[in-house]
Amino acid sequence: MFKLFSRHSPRANAAPRDEAQEMILLTLERASENGRTLSPDDLARELSFPPAPHLQSLISQSLLRVDTSGALALTDSGRDRALALLRRHRLVERHFTDVLGLDWARAHEEADKLEHVVSAEAEQALAEQLGNPDTCPHGNPIPRARADSARAALTSLADCAPCSGAIIARIGLETPDGLRHLATLGLLPEVEIVVENQAPFGGPVMVRVGRAHYALGRDLAARIWVREIRD
Amino acid sequence: MSSCHTPTQHFGQTDLTIALAGNPNVGKSSLFNRLTGANVETANYPGKTVALNFGVTHFDGKRIGVVDLPGAYALGAQSEDQWVARQAVLEDPPDAVVAIADATNLERNLYLILQFLDLGLPLVVAVNLIDEAARTGVEIDAARLSRSLHVPVVPTIATRGKGVDQVLATVEHLACHQSTAPAYDSEIQAAVDALARTIRAANIEPPYGLAPRALAILLLEEDAWLARSVEQMPGGAAILARARELSAAIETRVGEPLSLHLPRARHELARAVARDAQIQHVTREPLSVKLWRWSIQPLTGVPTLIAVLVALFAFLFSAGGMLAESFAGFWETFISPPMQALIASVLGNGALGKIALWGLDAGIEAALEIGIPYVLLFYAVLAILEDSGYMNSIAFLLDALMRRLGLHGRAVIMLLAGAGCNVPAIMGTRVLTTRRERIIASTLVVLTPCSARIAVIAGGAAFFAGWQSGAAILLAALALLIAAGIGLNYLLRGRSDDLVMEMFPFRVPTPSVIARKTWYRFKEFLFMALPIVLVGSFAMGALYETGLVWLLSAPLAPIVEGWLGLPPIAGLTLIFATLRKELALQFLVTLAIAQYGASANDLLSFMTPHQLFVYALVNTVYIPCIATFAVLSKELGTRTALGIAAFTITLAVAVGGVARYVLAYGI
Numbered sequence: 001m002f003k004l005f006s007r008h009s010p011r012a013n014a015a016p017r018d019e020a021q022e023m024i025l026l027t028l029e030r031a032s033e034n035g036r037t038l039s040p041d042d043l044a045r046e047l048s049f050p051p052a053p054h055l056q057s058l059i060s061q062s063l064l065r066v067d068t069s070g071a072l073a074l075t076d077s078g079r080d081r082a083l084a085l086l087r088r089h090r091l092v093e094r095h096f097t098d099v100l101g102l103d104w105a106r107a108h109e110e111a112d113k114l115e116h117v118v119s120a121e122a123e124q125a126l127a128e129q130l131g132n133p134d135t136c137p138h139g140n141p142i143p144r145a146r147a148d149s150a151r152a153a154l155t156s157l158a159d160c161a162p163c164s165g166a167i168i169a170r171i172g173l174e175t176p177d178g179l180r181h182l183a184t185l186g187l188l189p190e191v192e193i194v195v196e197n198q199a200p201f202g203g204p205v206m207v208r209v210g211r212a213h214y215a216l217g218r219d220l221a222a223r224i225w226v227r228e229i230r231d
Numbered sequence: 232m233s234s235c236h237t238p239t240q241h242f243g244q245t246d247l248t249i250a251l252a253g254n255p256n257v258g259k260s261s262l263f264n265r266l267t268g269a270n271v272e273t274a275n276y277p278g279k280t281v282a283l284n285f286g287v288t289h290f291d292g293k294r295i296g297v298v299d300l301p302g303a304y305a306l307g308a309q310s311e312d313q314w315v316a317r318q319a320v321l322e323d324p325p326d327a328v329v330a331i332a333d334a335t336n337l338e339r340n341l342y343l344i345l346q347f348l349d350l351g352l353p354l355v356v357a358v359n360l361i362d363e364a365a366r367t368g369v370e371i372d373a374a375r376l377s378r379s380l381h382v383p384v385v386p387t388i389a390t391r392g393k394g395v396d397q398v399l400a401t402v403e404h405l406a407c408h409q410s411t412a413p414a415y416d417s418e419i420q421a422a423v424d425a426l427a428r429t430i431r432a433a434n435i436e437p438p439y440g441l442a443p444r445a446l447a448i449l450l451l452e453e454d455a456w457l458a459r460s461v462e463q464m465p466g467g468a469a470i471l472a473r474a475r476e477l478s479a480a481i482e483t484r485v486g487e488p489l490s491l492h493l494p495r496a497r498h499e500l501a502r503a504v505a506r507d508a509q510i511q512h513v514t515r516e517p518l519s520v521k522l523w524r525w526s527i528q529p530l531t532g533v534p535t536l537i538a539v540l541v542a543l544f545a546f547l548f549s550a551g552g553m554l555a556e557s558f559a560g561f562w563e564t565f566i567s568p569p570m571q572a573l574i575a576s577v578l579g580n581g582a583l584g585k586i587a588l589w590g591l592d593a594g595i596e597a598a599l600e601i602g603i604p605y606v607l608l609f610y611a612v613l614a615i616l617e618d619s620g621y622m623n624s625i626a627f628l629l630d631a632l633m634r635r636l637g638l639h640g641r642a643v644i645m646l647l648a649g650a651g652c653n654v655p656a657i658m659g660t661r662v663l664t665t666r667r668e669r670i671i672a673s674t675l676v677v678l679t680p681c682s683a684r685i686a687v688i689a690g691g692a693a694f695f696a697g698w699q700s701g702a703a704i705l706l707a708a709l710a711l712l713i714a715a716g717i718g719l720n721y722l723l724r725g726r727s728d729d730l731v732m733e734m735f736p737f738r739v740p741t742p743s744v745i746a747r748k749t750w751y752r753f754k755e756f757l758f759m760a761l762p763i764v765l766v767g768s769f770a771m772g773a774l775y776e777t778g779l780v781w782l783l784s785a786p787l788a789p790i791v792e793g794w795l796g797l798p799p800i801a802g803l804t805l806i807f808a809t810l811r812k813e814l815a816l817q818f819l820v821t822l823a824i825a826q827y828g829a830s831a832n833d834l835l836s837f838m839t840p841h842q843l844f845v846y847a848l849v850n851t852v853y854i855p856c857i858a859t860f861a862v863l864s865k866e867l868g869t870r871t872a873l874g875i876a877a878f879t880i881t882l883a884v885a886v887g888g889v890a891r892y893v894l895a896y897g898i
Contacts, residue, residue, distance in 0.1 A: 045724065098482075101475040103453060137488065176453075176490070177309050181731070183494040184305035184342065189487070191498075200529045203631035204640065204730050210502065212339040215627050217639055217729035 019116045021054050022085055023047060025063065026115070028074050029082035033140070034172050034223045035156045037071040083143040089115040090136035090143075091126045097137040098130065104137050104176035138174055139189065155228055157205055157221040160195040166226035167192050173223060185214060193226070241272045241285035242296035249295060249402055250320050252347065253331035254340050255302035256620070256735055258359040262331060262389040263299040264743035266399075271747075281315045290399040298325065304339075304733075305494075306346045308456035320352060321439040327353045327402045331389070334364035334371050337509055341501035342494075345413050348380070349449075351442045354410045355401050356384045357394065363738070368514035376508035381411040390741050412444060415496045422477040422489065423447045429473045433466040450474040453490040523736040526624040536628055539621070544650075547609055548689070551682075554604030562596045582776040589772025593814075594765050601813050602652075602761065605682035607753050609651035614748035617644070618740035623732060630730050636716025637671045637723065638663075639730040645672050646712075648752065649679035653859045655755035657866055666867075667725045673863060674719060674875050677855060678712040680705065683813030684851045691816050692847035696840035704848050707890075711852060711882065763858040767810030771818070774807065780822075794888045796895075798837060800826055801846050805853070812856045819846075841894040845887050853883035 027046050031038050043051050055072075058064040063078035074082055089111045096107035118126070127133075135141055154169050168191050173179050182188070186209045196213065197206035205221040207214055216224070242248070253259040267286025275282050284299035300319055301312040308314050320328060328347050332340035337358070347354050358371050377384040383401045387394030414420065426447035430437065437446045438460045449457045451474055461467040478489040485492055525531040570592050578584035616622045622644055626633075630640030642663065649656035653676050660672040680688065685705075693701025720727075774780045783806060784799045791802025800822040808815035819834070827837055834843060854860060854876040863872035 041721070045726065098479055101472060101479075103455070104488075139487070180307065180490060180494070181309055183491050184307065185731070186339065186342070186498045188491060188495050188498070191495075197527055199527070199627060199631060201631040202634070204627055204732075206527070206627070206734055210338045211336040213734040215623075215630070215640070215730055215732045215734050217630060217634065217731070219634075220729035220731065 020049055020051070021058055021063075022081075022116055023049075024051050024054055024058060025074065025078055025082040026085050026089070028064075028072055029079065029086055030174075032074070035158070036222060037067075037069075037073070039071050043072060085115050087143045088118045088123050090140065091123060091130065091133075092118060093136045093138075094130050094133050094142075095126055107137060108174060138176065138179065139170055140172055140174075141170075153227060154225040157195065157207070157216070157224040157226055158198075158218055160198075160205075160226065160228060162195055162198050164195050165192060165229040166195060167229065168224060169227050170225040171223065172225065186210065186212065187214070187224070192229070241274065242287055242294075244294070245287065245296035246293040247295045247327075247402065248298065248323075248325045250298045250300055250325040250328045251331060252300045252316060252320075252328050252343065253302060253359075254304050254333065254343060255733065256738075257302070257331050257333040257340065258387075258389040258741075259299065259302055259331045260744045260747065261741045262329075262357070262359070262387070262395065262398075263297065264741075264747060265389055265392055265395055266297050276315060276318065281312045283315065283319055288399070290396070291403060293403065295399065295402075298323075303343065305343055306350070307452075308454050314456070317350075320347075320350070321441070324352065324440075327355055327405050329355050329357055329398060329402065331357045331359050331387075334358045334361045334386070335367055335369060337369075337371060337376075338502050338505035341504055342497055344380070345497050345501060348382070348410050348413050349445060351410060351412065351445045353405055354380075354382045355398060355405060356380065356382055357387045357389075357398050358384060359387045359389050361386045362388050366514070366517045367520070368512040370510040370512065372508050372510065376504065379504045379507055380413075390739075413497075413500060415493070415500060418481060418484070419489075419493060419496055422451060422481055426451060426470070426474055426477055429470055433470055435461075435464045435466055435470070447474075448493070451478055451489050452493050453478075453488075517736075519737040523620065523624065526621065526737075527627050527734070529628070532624065532628050536625060543612060547605065547612065548685075551605040551608055554608070555600050558600055558604060559596065562599075567592055567596070585776045586769060586772040589775070590765055590769035594768030597814055597817070598761055598764050598768075601682050601686060602753075602756060605686075606651045606756050607749065609682065610648070610655075610749045610752045611745060613644070613647060613651070613752075614745040615740050617748065618738070618744050620735050620737045623734055626730070626732060627734065632713075634727075634730075635720065636675065636713065637720030637727050638668055638675075638716070639728060641730065641732060642668070642672050645676055646679050649676035649681060650685075651682055651752070652756045652760055653677060653679065653681050653855050654760040654862050655752045657859065657862050658755055658759070659752075661866070664728055665725060667723045668727050670723065670867060670871060670875075671716060671719045671727075673867060674878070675712055675716050677859060677863070677875055677879055678708065678715055678852065680708050680851050681812075681855060684855065686813050687816050687850050688847050691819075691834065691850075692843050695834050696843045700840065700844050701847075704844065704851055707848060707886065708851050711886065715878075715882070759862060760856075760858040763861055764810075764856065767857055768814075771807050771810045771814075775821075780807070790884060794884065794891075795845055795849065796891045797842055797846055801838070801842070805846075805849060808850060809854065809856055809860075812850070815850050841891070844894065845891050848890055849883045849887035851883075852886060853880045 024043065024047070027043060028038060031046075038046065040052065040055065055064065058078070059066070062075055063081060065073055065075055067073045092111040092114045093104075093107045096102040096110055097104060102110065133142060155166075157166070160166055168187065168189050170189060171179060171182060171187070173182075187193070191209065194208040195205060196208050199205070202218050204215040204217050207216060251259055251263055263284060263286065266288040270286060272285045273282045274285065281301045283301070286297045286299070288295050288297055298319060300316040303310075303313045303316045306313055306317040330344045330347055332344060344354070344356060356376070358373060358376070361371060364371065371386065373384040373386050383405060385394050385397045385401055387398065389395065423444060427443040430443040430446055437443060438457060441449075446457065446461075450461065450471065458471060461470055481492060482488050487495075526535055571588065574584050574587050574591065578587050616625070626640035626643055629643050633640050633642055642660075645656050645659045648659055656676045656679070657673050660669050660676065663669050663672055688701050688704050692704055780803055783803060787802040787806070788799060791797050791799060791805075795802075801819060804815050804819045804822060807818060823834070823837060838846070860872055860876060863875060
């Protein structure tokens, strides 16, 4: 029973201090990419190590601040650091899938380790060798690449008005299994859907694809980005 | 549970075998029930929970084995139902796959059918629910659909048996006829052909005797399961490298990996085929669709949900109560007297005979009195809610609440099933994918008052201390359940799965499907919970008849008398009620008569209404019974089961004591 409630695995506790801090920055940036803000407790649930000891240090380095609602927010310099890491993570993923032929899940795991040690020089070489790709293998944008500015016009499915038509632009899931599962249901980028119902109090979103109706949990809906169709 | 590697062990000798495949909720079970009747065998793959059903039907003098595959939207290695459906047809290829498609949503259903065609299996398509489609203005041209897919297509209404014979006649003529592969765009086609050539050239034996083209498609879709088995073959690594190369080449051109591009192409083909084969007439939206829309709009849906749940429980307790009474009358008139005589003649009137009576007479009677009227009736109503589609509306409305408890909306069905008996409900949590969700769901099921505990609340607190007292206990149980869910969601690491659920308009439920579903859950109550409960009855009889029961009085005194303020015998019954929870009350009366004399059959003669309230509350909250504990250990391991038991016992003692002081000081 005690194991049941132990929140942190021993392996992750051994993460070096800098790496742990970088993981925190990355997790916050990924959440904000999907339109979420995280409280310290939310953050603890997303990570495999206790973040609390690192937060103060990040705040004192002016990389992180706590906003009035108690949520953690990256400062401008914090966000720059996070985007640089994210760019390395996603370039490494691309390299592993496109050049070395690893599957997506392995590529993601490997990139988690390497993102912390790739130098600026190596990053540049990777980007050039890969032809400056816009997205990672999962379809998420690589920061500071050409497509970065196109994101502004997108709305998350969780924020769409009911009875509106929309075209899926991007599905921000890191796991290929989740993407493939949605793909078998016909939920793919560039597919037209209709938002039929938004349940209140953070409940699910009901969308129609062709003649099929699906209820999607709010967290998932917040990661599906769409272009709304205006009449 | 048996493995299903040899279908003959389920069918005996057959002339033909067919596999029924289809999306969930398309009437597949109706067709299976219509074909096979009651004689059905169920089997699981080792370590898998999704079951396969086997039955036999006769047609045209032939004996036909029928496998009912789990309902799935696709055939992949990602989810268990998909994996089991595919594995069953790969390991034991049937003479024909009968794919059941929902005529009201042909496009989505064709995706799975195209995947079967990709595998190269002989196929017959049954376009079902054509009556329902007609009501929404959709007409399917079976001949056109058949021409597009190059397979026979039969329109059916499975619930009324329409078209079923024609399906079988078609299967008979089709047997082992290879189907034609669907044609995707030229780019995909070229990649598939190129990889198929590599596979042929490598001269390997494809797993499950798959055609090179079928294997090529699966590998290009990055099917992890088949990639693993190919990797181990000599020359397998080269095939996988070639697949990645081809996939990467397409990705640079189309901008997405082939594992997403192929599903997209399949959806596009499905849409084109469906549009070609269906004629849409203009009609008004049918009532069933309107009702369904109302049921998920918050303003109309939430009041409806509350009304439905109140009506459900009111019906169960009035109808269940009546049934239980007549059942008890029957038992006491016709079964009890001869059984008592028989036991007395075999074992005598001593302690041994009395212990046997505890188990065989009182034990079976009480278990059946709860089981048949309450649990069985409850499961029938639950199956109606599921089959009509209303359960999905409930899951939709409650997803936001359930998410705060660390579960998704569909888990609400497990909690509802727990109100019948906790045992099948805990077994039902297997469908949840993460251990975190299973632990949360199982703990919340344990905190859901089952029929037995509700009987104690109704017969003890509500009967002697007023209905408000009973209602207060139920509300307290609900509040504790929600609080426990929020707490566990906070404490347990990880994230729970998001809800992804198909929503479909209401349908008239099919009696045979209801019957089978009800039986499936009731069987778990009957064969899992009941035997353990009967052993408990003997144990309780032995402890009582030998007088050992009184030995526990003293060690329990500080908690029972000191903290909860209950008479010592009440504490004893709480301990022994873990063996037979619904008998807590009866046991209380028995011990009271033994201690205080015959007038004690009125509980109020030795307990105040407040004490009865505390007693029923504690009885409701702590670990329900040994049958529940046994199933928790089996499903989650003994340590977790002990953890859940310790948690509920602590919680029960804590809230019981708090309730005592709150009542005493009128806070």
